[in-house]
Amino acid sequence: MNRYIKLVNFEFNRFLKIYLVLIGITIASQILGAIIRSNQYLNDMNDLLYEQLMTREAALEQLGKISFYHITQTVWFMGPIAICIVTLLIYMFFIWYRDWFGKNTFIYRLLMLPTARINVYFAKATTILLMVFGLVAIQLLMLPVGRRVLQWMIPVDFRVDQTIREILTSFDYLMILFPSTFYEFVIHYAIGFAVVLVVFTAILFERSFRWKGIVFGLIFGAFAVTIFIFPVIVQAFILPEFFYPIELFALECIAGLVVVSLSIWTSNYLLKKKIRV
C-alpha cells in the first residue's frame, strides 16, 4: 500500500510539468475566450445601437441577450477541453511506453521494485484518474470565473446570468463531464476508469508479446467491450425489453465489474509471467 502511494506520487510528479501547462492553457484560454466573446457581443450591440440606430429593445430582439452559453460555444472554451482530453488519451499510452522507449529504461527499475507489479499498473491508472479529476475540477472552477468575466464586461440588461447547473445543462458535452447527480458522476467516471484499465491491459499484451500482442490486445479490448454491452445487446436484440431499467442497470454494473476484474487479473498475470523489458 505504502509503495503504491509512493508510486502514484512518483508517476504524478513525472507528468506534473505537462499537466500544469494543460491547466495553464485551460485557464488562460477560457478567460480570454470569455473576454473575446463578450467583446464581440458588445461590438455587435454597439453596431446595432449606434451605427444602425436601433432602439435598445429592437437591438435586443435581434441580437438576444448574451449568456455564458455563448462563451461555451467558442473554440476558446472547448479547445482547451479537447486538448486536455486528447493529451490524457495519448498519455494513457505514453505512461507505459516511455518506460520502455525513454532514454533510460526505467521499466527495469519499475519491474524490480519489491512490491507486486500490479501496483505499478494501479499506480499508473490512479495517476490518470487523478489527472482527469484534477482537470475536471479546474474546469468546474473555471465556470464561475468565466461567468464573472462576463458579468464584468456586459451590463446586466444585456446578459442572462446562469447558475453553474444551468450552464452545464445547456451544453451536452459538459453534461458528460459533469452529470447532474453524483451517482451519474460515479458511473461516468467508473466507465472511464474501466476503459483505462482495459487499454492498459491491451498495452501490456503488446509489451508482452509485441506484434502478436497487438492482436491479443485488440481481441481483449473487443472482448471487454462485448462483455460490457452484452446486457444491452440482449435487451435490444435477443430478448427485447426483457429487463427492467433497474435490472439492466444491475447487469451493467456486474458486466462492468467483470470487465474490470478481468482486466486486472489479466494484467497481473501478464506483469508476473509474460512481461519483458
Added chain:
Amino acid sequence: MIEVKDVKKRFGRKEVLKGVSFTAEKGEITCLIGINGVGKTTIMNAIVALTPINSGQILIDGEELHKGSYEKITFIPDAITMLPQMRIIDAMQFMDDFYDCWNEKRAEEILSFFKLDKQERIANLSKGNTAKVNLLLGLAMDVDYILMDEPFSGIDIFSREQIAEVFTSHLIEDRGVIITTHEINDIEHLIDKVVLLNEGYVLKEFSTEEIRENEGKSVIDVMREVYQS
C-alpha cells in the same frame, strides 16, 4: 545460491537459450562469457524475471523469484535505470523510498569513492559516471546477489579501473555476483568462476583457480580451446 536449471528461451522462432544450466554461489564472482548472441543478457533478465522463460527453472536460495526477492537480489543492467531528468540524489531517494535494503551510508561511501556530485542530473553525466551511478544504485543495496551486465563496456579506462576496484572491495564482500562480459582480460584475476556460453548452450563451467592449478591454463586458454574446437 542461484540455480539456473535447463532454461530455454525463444524469441519468435529463434531459440536463444537451448537448455542453460549453471549455478552461482554466494560469496563468489561468476562470470558469464559468450562470444556472440544475446544469451548472456537474456539469462540475466530471466534470473530477475524481466523476461519470461519458455521452460526450465531458476531458483534463488532454493525458491523461485517473488516480489520480496528484489530485496535480496538486484540487477545492474548495462544502462542506467533511472530517469534522465533525475538528479543522483533523486535516484538515491527513489531507492530509499522503495527498498528496505537500501543502505544510505554505503551509498554515500560509494559516491565519494567514485567522486560523484549528487546534485548532478543523470542526463548530464558522462558515460563513465553514468555507469558508476548505475553501479552505485545496485551496490548500495544490502542484497545477497548482484547481477551486472557488461559493467565495463564502452567506458574509459580510468572508470574501468575504478569499477574493477569495486570487485575487490568490501562492497561485494560475501555476496554472490554474476557478471557478464565479452572481455575477460580486465577481470581475469577477480573472478571465481566462469560459465562459457555459445549459441544458447553452456559449453563449460569451471573455477578459475582450479583450472590454473590443475591444468595450468588461463581462462583465455580454455576459451580458445572451447570456442575453436
Added chain:
Amino acid sequence: MNIKRYWKMIATLSVIVLTIGTFYIQSSFAASEFPDITFKTVSGSEEELDNLTINASYHEAELYQRVTINRQGSTFQEQLPFYERFFGSSMYPEINRYEKDYRNFMRGKVGGTNLFFEDDSVLVYADVMYEGYNHNTRITDYSFNIDVLDKQAVENHSTELSVPNGNDYAWISVEDVQIVQDKLIVITRNQLSNRSGDEEKEEEVHGYTFDLETLKLENNQELLSIPRGDEESFSRLSMMNDNLNVEPEKYFLISKVVMEQGVLEESHEEYEGTEMEVNEAPNNMIATEQSIFVYDYETAKMEELNLPNELESLLESARVTVQNNLIYFMNQQEGSLEVTSYNIETEQIDIEQTFNLNRTSTHEPFIKINQDRLYLITASSEDIGKDIDVMIASLSTGELLYEGKIEVTEKDNSTDYELFINDIDTK
C-alpha cells in the same frame, strides 16, 4: 511517510475533493431547489385532484425539465432515481403499475396502453410485430404477439401467429384490445402497401377475433376502409377512443373525414384549434363528409351513426371522445366549453352542459373525461407558460367541483419560467 514530498498530490487531491464534492453537494440541494409546483385551490374539494396527473415541461433560462404534477406535488425528471432517467421509464402510469404488479409478465412488453386490456381477472397484451421482409418468399411478415395473464392463477399463456395477408400491409398498428366473454378482439389499422395490388384502398381497419382459451384466430373482419387519396379527394380515419383506457369498453369509434378539392376559406380563427389536422391534408381541400362509425364489441357489428343534426354540425369543430355508451362532443366557445353527450344505445342526447372557462381568450385546453368527471386545464393565450387554470366538473350535474390554479413557487423568486402541459392523466 514524508508529507512534504507528497504535497503536490495532496493539494491536487484536495482541490478535486473540495471542488467536485462542493459541486455535487450543492447539486443535491439544487435538485431539491426545483420549484414546487402545486395546485392552488380557489374553490371546491381538493380530493377531486386525487386522480389527476399532469405531465408538463418546465423551462427556465436554458433549463428544460420534464415534470409531473399531482395532488402531492411535483416531481422533476432530475429528482427521479438516476437509473430511471438513465434508462427511461414508461410515461404511462398504468404500465408502470403493471410493471410493479406483474413484473415477469410485463417483461419485453413495450408500447402504450392501447396494447393492453385489463379487467378483474385478466391482463391482456396484444401487439403486432414486424418480423421483416423475407426475400425468398417475398412476404412481409407480421405476427400477433398475444399474452394473457390470469391474475388469480398468476399464469400466462401466449402465442405468436402470423397476420393473415401480412404481405399486403406497409404497417399495422394495434388500436385497441378488448375481451368479450371468451373472445379476444384486437382492433388494428392496416396501411396497405404498394405490393398489395389493391390500388383502390389506402387503409383498412380490422377486427381480429381470437379464442381466449386457445388463442387461435377465429375471425378476421375488415371493419372499414378508405380509398387511396389523390389530387381531388382524400380520406382520413381517426380513432376516437381514449387510448389510455385499458378497461372494458363496449364500443370502438372511428371518425371518417372525406376531403375534396375546394376553395379554402381564409378563416384563420377556425383553424387555430385544429391546426395539426389541417396540415395533414393536401392544400386547398375541405371536409365534405364527416361521419362516425361505431363498432359494437359484443355484436361484432360496424355501423355508421345517425347523429341528430345538431351534433352532426358539431363534428367539424368539436372534439369527440367516447366513454362506455356515451359519445362526448366538446365544443369550445368564446370563454366557455359546451359538452354534449350522445347515448349510442338510446340514440338520444344525454346531457348538455356549458362550462365557463373563466377567461375570454384561452389556448387550446386539455380536456379529459373520466366517468362523470370533466377535467379541464386551460392556459391563457397571453401568458401560456404561466397562467394555468384547473377545473374539475361533474358532467351529469354541470356542477363545478374544483377550481384552482397551478402555482409555481420558485426558490429564488425568479419569474423567468414557463410551464407547458404535455398531457393529463386521470387514473
Added chain:
Amino acid sequence: MSVTFNNRDPVYIQVIRHFKEQIATGRLEPGQEISSRRELANKLKINPNTAQRAYKEMEEQGLIFTERNLPSRITRDEHVLNAVREELILEAVDSFVTSIHAINVPLSEVLDLVKEKYENKSED
C-alpha cells in the same frame, strides 16, 4: 605493492610466492602485521576469495599466524623463515640450473660468470 600475475598459475600460489619473496628479502619482518585479505585483494586487484585462500594456505604452511580476532602476522618461527629462504634460493637455483643445463655449459665457466654478474649487480 604491485604484482604482475601470470594467467596460467593459480593466483593464490602466486600470492604465496610473493609473500615468501617479501619474507626472504626481509621486507616483511617476523611478527609483522599483514594486511587483511580484503586489503590484500584490493591492493593486488585479485578476488578476495583468492586472497583468502592464499592466507589459508600460508597459515597451514606456518608462514603466518592469527591470534583470536587480531590481524594475521608473519611467523616468528626461525625454522619456517629459514625454510622459506632456502626454498626460494633452491627454487631459483633449480630453475637456473635447468636452463643452464639446457645450453650445456661447463660448470666452472658458469660459476665464474655467475660470480662476476652477481658482484656487478650488487655494485649497481
